[in-house]
Amino acid sequence: MPINYSAIQSALQEFVTSVSNVQGASIMSPDGLAIASSLPAGMEEERVAAMSAAMLALGERIGRELSRGQIERILVEGEKGYAIVSSCTEDAVLIVLTDEKVKLGVINLEVRQLIDRLRPSLTFAKTNVA
Amino acid sequence: MKAPEQIMRVVVTGPVGAGKTTFIKTISEIESIDTDRRATDEMAHLKPTTTVAMDFGRVTFGPNMALHLYGTPGQERFNFMWDILLRQAHGIVLLAPAHRPKDFFAASRLLRYARQRAPEAPLLIAATHSDLPQAWPIADILPAFGIDASESQIPTLSINATAERDVARTLIALVERYAERSNAKRIAS
Numbered sequence: 355m356p357i358n359y360s361a362i363q364s365a366l367q368e369f370v371t372s373v374s375n376v377q378g379a380s381i382m383s384p385d386g387l388a389i390a391s392s393l394p395a396g397m398e399e400e401r402v403a404a405m406s407a408a409m410l411a412l413g414e415r416i417g418r419e420l421s422r423g424q425i426e427r428i429l430v431e432g433e434k435g436y437a438i439v440s441s442c443t444e445d446a447v448l449i450v451l452t453d454e455k456v457k458l459g460v461i462n463l464e465v466r467q468l469i470d471r472l473r474p475s476l477t478f479a480k481t482n483v484a
Numbered sequence: 485m486k487a488p489e490q491i492m493r494v495v496v497t498g499p500v501g502a503g504k505t506t507f508i509k510t511i512s513e514i515e516s517i518d519t520d521r522r523a524t525d526e527m528a529h530l531k532p533t534t535t536v537a538m539d540f541g542r543v544t545f546g547p548n549m550a551l552h553l554y555g556t557p558g559q560e561r562f563n564f565m566w567d568i569l570l571r572q573a574h575g576i577v578l579l580a581p582a583h584r585p586k587d588f589f590a591a592s593r594l595l596r597y598a599r600q601r602a603p604e605a606p607l608l609i610a611a612t613h614s615d616l617p618q619a620w621p622i623a624d625i626l627p628a629f630g631i632d633a634s635e636s637q638i639p640t641l642s643i644n645a646t647a648e649r650d651v652a653r654t655l656i657a658l659v660e661r662y663a664e665r666s667n668a669k670r671i672a673s
Contacts, residue, residue: 404561
């Protein structure tokens with residue numbers, strides 16, 4: 355079955371427009387190739403994809419090396435907001451960008467729900483080479 | 485009392501599939517740290533996994549020196565990692581897959597990138613996979629990079645990244661260059 359990119363794309367767009375304080379979201383493969391995005395103007399999808407994959411891989415490795423157990427998310431906290439990277443499925447990584455006023459409890463819940471919604475369209479059959 | 489340990493940071497770079505992760509795994513005394521992910525790009529048919537952040541390994545060198553080996557990802561989309569790692573480099577090993585001439589362009593781009601970002605760090609080129617029949621002879625690799633071999637100061641070796649002896653030989657050559665440069669600087673100042 356082909357992957358329904360437009361469904362993923364519209365889910366991301368809806369997430370960015372409907373959840374307050376969210377500025378962008380993007381999905382990529384674990385080796386850093388863009389799948390779908392809704393990002394602020396001027397932000398390059400390819401670069402965001404590579405950076406998010408690198409950050410998740412390094413974060414997960416740090417988690418394992420320093421015995422932190424299963425990694426829930428990698429959080430970058432900046433003066434102007436957060437970048438939150440989570441593993442979505444075995445084949446997909448999600449990054450969400452928010453402003454600095456976001457409530458972390460709310461956004462963590464929203465991200466988890468988004469992942470649940472996206473998961474069926476992002477679990478690729480191994481034989482299905484896109 | 486143990487003399488304070490000197491740390492030399494070596495960046496191992498090169499195009500995808502050149503053998504960077506293997507190079508570090510071969511020599512590291514600690515279990516090397518990798519950030520491999522399943523490859524889904526055009527390299528997937530060459531190898532199942534690819535480095536997305538960095539590799540790390542460590543080798544003790546003589547009584548009071550340790551080499552910290554940092555491997556970069558190969559694909560250009562990870563060039564922000566090249567920057568992060570090159571910024572700290574004391575020495576650079578560029579691995580070039582001798583059997584894949586179509587990657588020489590990517591390798592020469594990386595070479596220029598490294599030269600520009602870490603102009604002080606000594607660099608050497610090690611040709612990997614040179615045991616394969618279709619591999620280019622080491623003497624032809626520099627010209628293929630667009631470098632005049634007679635003028636270039638860049639040492640080139642031909643190695644097998646899975647052979648500890650070859651990896652050690654590469655690192656010794658790099659440390660020697662580093663020591664020469666440090667001495668030259670000391671005399672000049």
